[in-house]
């Protein structure tokens with residue numbers, strides 16, 4: 001497989017965020033703040049810290065706030081210039097200096113696999129990362145989850161999914177893998193299934209929202225029929241790579257908060273306030 005470095009990070013952000021209504025009626029769920037920073041910024045910071053500077057949003061109608069967050073706001077900047085508040089934009093300005101941002105529209109909600117497939121014109125024939133910003137990941141004092149995965153990619157040169165153990169009765173919320181552990185925390189995936197019934201799940205190792213994908217995934221997505229929920233699932237496209245032994249599952253170091261649920265969002269807010277806030 002290709003020896004190219006991973007430089008791009010895709011953020012599928014076209015979803016309607018219906019689990020978080022009414023908050024997400026007019027505001028993209030990715031713009032909800034955890035303490036004082038929108039979720040999407042945590043994800044882009046993680047990508048940048050992993051050395052991925054080409055940021056690609058796969059976006060939908062009515063969600064331009066995401067793109068605007070990583071653009072200049074001259075009127076605002078002028079109004080706070082020279083005041084103590086100026087520094088509040090340092091973090092996002094740093095990302096704007098270091099990264100390029102592109103945006104592609106997903107015209108219809110046809111699933112995560114389809115959304116990732118839409119990114120091909122921006123990413124091109126190179127390995128890339130995918131971050132689902134709902135999953136906020138932290139690893140205080142150590143490398144971020146995406147950095148751990150980019151490092152693992154150097155050694156394995158194949159697609160990688162981040163996994164964590166979840167209670168058996170929760171497996172139907174996730175893609176679930178089966179595989180053999182090749183080194184501590186690293187599994188060669190033999191099987192994966194999207195949101196299985198708990199009685200049929202091959203394990204309780206659930207995929208969370210961090211992926212490294214090799215570019216052949218684009219053709220495989222194109223050949224993938226709608227699956228669970230009538231949507232084109234990335235899990236199904238990845239299963240084709242797994243059948244050839246080309247998918248690794250990685251039990252990451254750190255902690256993940258499911259900010260797509262109210263309980264996880266509150267937990268993340270509390271964690272970030274206590275541990276990361278200035």
Ligand code: G1P
Pocket residue numbers: 112132135173174175176194195206207208209233234235
């Ligand atoms: C998606 C994927 C699923 C994965 C999950 C992680 O599901 O389809 O395989 O486990 O993200 O957050 P979604 O949560 O978008 O329904």
